[in-house]
Amino acid sequence: MTNVIEADALHRTYTGGFEAVGGISFTVPRGEIFALLGTNGAGKTSTVELLEGLAAPSGGTVRVLGHDPYTQRAAVRPRIGVMLQEGGFPADLTVAETVRMWSGCTTGARPLAEALDSVGLGHRADVRTKQLSGGERRRLDLALALLGDPEVLFLDEPTTGLDAEGRRDTWELVRGLRARGTTVVLTTHYLEEAESLADRLAIMHGGRIVTSGTPAEVTAAQPARIRFRLPAGVPAARLPLRLRAAEDTVGAGRVELGRVEIRTYDLQDALTELLGWADAEGVRLDGLDARSASLEEAFLEIAASGETAPTPSALGISQKASTR
Template identity: 75%
Template sequence: MTESSSWLNEPPGTEPPVIDVDALRRTYAGGFTAVNGISFSVARGEIFALLGTNGAGKTSTVELLEGLSRPSGGTVRVLGNDPYTRRAVVRPRVGVMLQEGGFPSDLTVAETVRMCAGCTSGARPTGEALELVGLGKRSGVRVKQLSGGEKRRLDLALALLGRPEVLFLDEPTTGLDAEGRRDTWELVGQLRDGGTTVLLTTHYLEEAETLADRLAIMHQGRIEVSGTPAEVTAARPARIRFLLPADVPAGRLPLSLRAAAEGRRVEIRTHQLQQDLGELLRWARESDVELEALDARSASLEEAFLEIAARSASAGPVETVGVR
């Protein structure tokens, strides 16, 4: 009988998720709960970003997905299998890029790849793997002579050796310069377009906004909000900021704008940016008031992240936006 999973109730013809997590928990010795009942799924050919502050539970979650530990509760399925009890089935179909690889320092780049290829079913040719990550011209260099960014590229090359169906990327662009980061984003996008399912953790919010089809933000072991980047940011208010002339009190502003003022500084938070900005500009024109340092912008993923990081996980219920 097929192992039970939340996708069994999906309509006929719906492809099951490649990664399926249901009420997952991980508690360490001493009673500390790092992962506290989270649920999410990732479809084939999708990039899913798992975000959170240090200690939020991201790494503990990814280790469970990789089958490195048995969950304390709940279930996790990767390619329809329990990655812990059926590791021998799952592992050949998965690529893993850890935060830090740890290579033999005296081997060359090519020797390192060939060594790992000997343990990988259907491994790519060494040259192909290195060209993918931009290390083709560094194949003869010893690992100890590589920069930090080049070592991250080598980590990625090894994760891609077996042409994985599922790719776990833990902080993949840490240590890379701007060009290297963009090259990695382009490669990850190409892998997704080719059908590879990608789950990544990152502290670079721009990276998540650029790459992720969907994301989840964790805090204290729970998922606080999830959805597409646009859905997560749209759920938060835009803001308008400006300075009033010294002789114009904030009390003259239209009451409908719900402005908050501190001296000359005024901030308006709104879910109808265009309408409220238009009303503000009409008032300023009709009142012959010049608004200095006027700045209007939609909410950003960074604002959503910082808002969640700043509050206690017990402050309110989990917010789920557009989750499949």
């Protein structure tokens, strides 16, 4: 099976007529980390709940491991792991007791010590869950999601509450799962996390996928930027004409008290021309900073405009017309 997740014209409408998911289509191949991003209310949680089989779609179809995750839950549930935003652990049970209780409901559960050591909680086995920190609770959530060695793992905000070291450790664990062939569907508000982990991602807005692809493909739709400060007496009008034309074309160049920002879709050529001009003119560009667009910039642009960004046709994720 090449694609372990397939959604086609997927809809989800709540009582009262609110459509949270408006006809999205996408696939996730086996062994891929796929991130689903979006602002609050974009529809990502409603989408993931359909994939997990927690609700039936209002329209369209969804298949996980070749089965309908809602009507064929018995065939799907033993092969997936789910990490929710909050686990809701019994407060008076210890960490070890919580894992043993969960093991009784899990097919082929891993040994307790192995499950806890994998998330760095082996030394906290005898601590009651109410005494765990927020980050430790997230680690326990992850341990339970991995208990059955799932083929498909759903992670909903997996590193919320973790410190920087804990977040990096979790990233390495997720990468290790991918290397073993596990398919991971990730939702996160940490854009750095998505950019670092995801093989591909989709950004939702208003219940629809507005852009998708690899992190590099998504950020490539946004212009790179060059920032610097010109010396007193050197106006921005002296810049090479092509760079000023690029400012006008992109519509994002600006000058503030000698501070210049140029945005361009050809960073290398623009920077080469700028530095050549500065050398020839004997102009020093203080505070020079050149960088490609980040996923955060792409995300914020989409959140602000809600417009569909260009998506390569061969990405395996597409936005199809809504059908009922």
